[in-house]
Amino acid sequence: MIEVAVRHTRGAFSLDAAFAAEGRVTALFGRSGSGKSTLVDVIAGLVRPDHGRIVVDGVTLLDTEARLRVPVHRRRIGYVFQEARLMPHLTVRQNLLFGRWFSRDRDGGPGLAAVADLLGLAALLERRPAGLSGGERQRVAIGRALLARPRLLLMDEPLSALDEARKAEILPYVARLRDEARVPIVYVSHAVAEVARLADTVVVLDQGRVAACGPAAEVLRRGALFPGRDTAETGALLQMRVAAHDDAFGLTHLDGAPGRLTVPSLPLPAGASVRIRVRARDVLVAREAPRALSARNVLSGTVTAVTPGAGAHARVEIACGEASLVAEVTRLAVHDLALAPGLSVLAIVKSVAFDEETIGVVEI
Template identity: 55%
Template sequence: MILDVDIGHVQGAFSLRARFQSDGKLTALFGPSGSGKTTIVGAIGGLVRFNHGRIVVQGQVLVDTKANVFVPKHKRRIGYVFQEGRLFPHLNVRQNLLFGRWFTPRHDRKTSFDHIVDLLGIGHLLERRPSTLSGGEKQRVAIGRALLADPQLLLMDEPLASLDEARKAEIYPYIERLRDEGEVPIVLVSHSVAEIARLATSIVVLSEGQVTASGPAFDILRHTHLFAQTGLAEAGALIDAQVLRHEDSFGLTVLQTKAGTLRVPHLTYPTGTGLRVRLRARDIMLSLQKPIGMSALNVLPGLISSIEYAEGPSVDVQLDCSGDHLVARVTRKSVEELGLKPGLPVHAIIKSIAFDPEALGAVKPQHM
């Protein structure tokens, strides 16, 4: 187990009671402001001393209030990346990176400087000062500095929150590389569904100081009631895909999934690239028969696995499409008129233009 957290903390009017475990390469702590995300990462990093509980990282007990164990933050080997890069302005990029080495005994320094520079694509920045870097470049350097301290865990507290969409798009691929190719597990704080859909392998959902759900990203994201705070438009399912081919004359890319092929607006990824695709519940319609004479290009057969009712007119219909689990948001009236029930075969209809580009990210190819 990479991370085992069981803590209780009261500070003023705020009360936190968080218990979860994660074995994911990138665990996202998700929730609105004030839900306890930053308090938890502060507790893991040793910046917050909580009232009672226990924290174990990669088998090492960092805190156990019952046993009176509290490892000081400078001995925890935890890397920390904040919203702002917090680079030293008087040092160039190379010097900022090497500063991380000071916190690790020489005999424990295993991470290659050249490997981190290559992984983060910052070789051309080494002689520049922080004042000349973009926001995305500063964050990549800050991540590199943290990694060169040879941490056993990397904490990232909303590292993209201060960046515009262009800078976010610049840094996403590097975080994906860290997740898929790096050897250091990551805990990422975020309040963006698209961000965690693109990056997370495990998700811990927080609300008002309580853990409301935790588990693999593919399981958590399709339970739309967990994300009611972000608006119904955000909820949906996550599936693996590979780039099958490009239909340049139509401006489309064809993706292969377990459920079948999907056509999406043209992507720049080469053939064979593994992708994570988020299909929003609001963008999926259901039909009892395979439709004909429709403009929608994507029709996936499946079986209804469950129907989740909530307050209001909407109902979430969970689908099993040959192993890919989707969710469609329909009205109660549609459920009644179509006679929708678990086990019923249906067809999911998805518009090509409905795909969420921000949540689309590269991963190591999976077997389809």
């Protein structure tokens, strides 16, 4: 459990943010300048706020009213920055063990071998940072922070300095860290895809204020919270399980709250749990069952809300079983189909709409 309530003014910028979150990953989301990094620095103890209270796992790290401020080196917080900040003259092994040096008086936590295995670093231990890719360097930085045996791990846009290929390389390791390391994470990002893949709770910041806070599946449906092109990336977040594979056609069938979904083949055994993001822009809405259609996913549902958006767009929320999908359509489509709450419709999603950005493994 993380509880944060902070007020701080720095020049013309004012931060007044409060939230409580319980889960493995809490994502701080917002455009540049919204206060994400400042808030993380306050949690870490790198910035002294004018007023504030921070509690992590029942331990109070800051309470300005009570004149309590735990020093940075006693907070037991690991920090992963945008840049890896490795020591170039040390090997990967030595960089990792530098984190362990800070935790000599702490019991428990994973050892070097366990962290190297978790982050795929075993084959890199004798190399130096200059011989590593950007994604490898960032994995070493995560391992170093983890070996400090933190009670909380802060990750400030750790993928922002990487290209798309390196981001795709490192995301599965961050997901594995979430599932296996047993250390709560506050993850800063301005990328919806990262937040949807990793977060249990999402805190949206806007101009230093909390615009929304709640379960990721709930917050990511609310397109109005996300600026510009990010709106098209929002939608439904679903927990599904692998039901079967169709090897002849390279497909995998998933079962979950909305029914059955068919996606490109996943290298996972039956029963594996996955998190699926169904982007609003990938959902079509029909009043009648389509004929001779290439899309494999046709789900029965009921319209629960229609919200006009900017310009020609509108968002339609559809209850499919116990799940809720979101479709981004034109306002003309809303008019022509007479879409309104209570109307029975079909939500249609192409199988090829799902890719490595929208499917993440939760557990096997």
